[in-house]
Amino acid sequence: MRSLQDALYNWLSIQVVADSRPDDLAAAETAQLFQDILKEEHDVVVKEIMRDEVMYTIHFLKKGAEQQYQFPVDLIDVMIDQMKEEPEKFKNYNEKTDQD
Structure with a gap:
């Protein structure tokens, strides 16, 4: 990541998603990646x-x-707002989801 501002922006954007979708493993893993x-x-x-x-x-x-x-x-909040408006487009990937 080039700048601290970019890193904070990316982390916060996905952290908001992860917080609002606590069973979304992909969001949690991505938030952790940016936190790292x-x-x-x-x-x-x-x-x-x-x-x-x-x-x-x-x-x-x-x-x-x-x-x-x-x-x-x-x-x-752009991403989470879009997810709320069109939930059918944003499948929740958690450890119990069949991904075949």
Whole structure:
């Protein structure tokens, strides 16, 4: 991942999906992948995510120093909103799903 901002954006976008679909193994694995990228490539540990009507705010530690980034709700919630509007297009892949 090139920038911390991109890594945080990608992680938060899929984390929102994983949080809203706790039985979706693919979403959870992808969120974990991006969380690993944050830790390994950027030395970042996310401490808290806050959401209001307009923004998501991510509070995190980078090399021990507290920092934060903000992203517009509309930008982050695009995928989960689309999944809610058209659930038939977004099959939930969990460990119990027959994938033959």
